[in-house]
Amino acid sequence: MPDALPDEGTLYSEQDYPDLMRTVREGPRQFRLSDSSVNPRIHSIITAMKAQSILVVPLIYEEDLLGMLILCESRNNRQFQPDEISLVRSMALQATVALQQATLFANVRELEQVKSEMIRMASHDLRNPLHSVKGYLELLLMDLASRLDAQQTEFVTRMKNGLNRMQSLMEDILNLEKIESQQDIKRQPANMWMVVSEVSESGRSQADLKHQQYIVNLPPQSVLVSGSEIQLTQAFTNLVGNAIKYTPDEGRVEVRSWVENGRFRFEVEDSGFGIPQDRQNGLFQRFYRAQAPGTEDIPGTGLGLSLVKAVIERHGGEVYFSSTPGVGSVFGCWLPLTDTQ
Structure with a gap:
């Protein structure tokens, strides 16, 4: 039976x-x-x-x-019978492949967890001595600033800039690891009008310092996206910050957002240096910096766009860009609206 x-x-x-x-x-x-x-x-x-x-x-x-x-x-x-044995052998082969893939996936997951933990530990262990060095350097400058000649002042400035780059790098690594290590996003309705307003206002002071023309087009106040408002703010801030940073003084930066075909769209257009065609393929890879003439001295970690891509894709969206050297760039993304819209 x-x-x-x-x-x-x-x-x-x-x-x-x-x-x-x-x-x-x-x-x-x-x-x-x-x-x-x-x-x-x-x-x-x-x-x-x-x-x-x-x-x-x-x-x-x-x-x-x-x-x-x-x-x-x-x-x-x-x-x-032989035909039955042949059929079962075929099934066994498929089962073997499935088992091996499951084992490899489990091993990769374990290695990813170990890697993330090591990065967090290393960054934490570096953060405390870095803060100490910065603090003592500031104390020394309070006592010695008036006695430093031009060359010594330049040396100290380079030290401060190096420490700031290290701090930015650690913060970017930790933020990216935190986003990529999360299995699920704590989803809740995120008001895109509030997110874009906050991001654009935080960038306005940077643009003003460079005497740039700064234009902002806000979305309707009722636009909602399901996800993390904090992560989306972080991603949009990176796009706006990059546009301001890579646009020369008195250039133009436009932040725009709108709703189209059931999707929320966010774009930042600039009149900056632009990115050469042969350096565009690796833009969203970790630590990749597409150097162009005029950008050699602009600081950066090469992690900002990786973070943007990770956040947007975890929210079910997609990033895109276009760039012309000497003309400028457009970086943007789309996100699905909540089911109620």
Whole structure:
């Protein structure tokens, strides 16, 4: 009777069947209760499985025996035919590939967790001494600033700039790792009018310092996106900050946002240096900086666009850009609106 077979979902450990594991390593084997030559231990296995005969096929990957695929026959004591053996071998091959992929995925996940933890620990251990160095340097400057000549002042300025770059790098690494290590976003309705307003206002002072023409077009006040308002603010701030940073004094930066075909769109256009065509492919990779004439002395970590891409894609959206050297760039993204809109 078919219902005499083991219950669906019954798990068997390979450690419980060492005789079977040794027997089938070289290839498929079949065993029947009526066969008196069957090893008594294998005979008891067939009985425990409520079967009359079994076909056992090894799951082998690169000479490693991962497990076994067992086909049970409970209706009669019969010999399995070649076409049945061929079918089960095909199933075993697919099962082997699936098992190996699952194992590799688990190993990658574990390595990612270890990597993230090491980065967090290293950044934390570096942050405290870095703050100490910056603090003591500021104290020294309070006492010595009036006695430094031009060259010494330049040296100190370089030290301060180097410390600031290190601090920015650590903060960017930690932010990116935090975003990428999160399995799920704590989703809630995020008001895009509030996000864009906050981001654009925070960038206005930077643009004013460079005497740039700064234009902002806000979305309707009722536009909602499901996700993390903090992460989206961080991503948009990176786009606006990059546009201001890579646009010369008295240039033009426009922040615009609107709703189109069930999507919220956010773009930043600038009249900056632009990015050469041959340096655009790696823009969203970690630590990649597409240097162009005029940008050599502009500080940056090469992590901002990686963070933007990670945030937008985790919210179900997509990033895009276009750039022409000597003309400027447009960086933007779209995000799906909430289901209620």
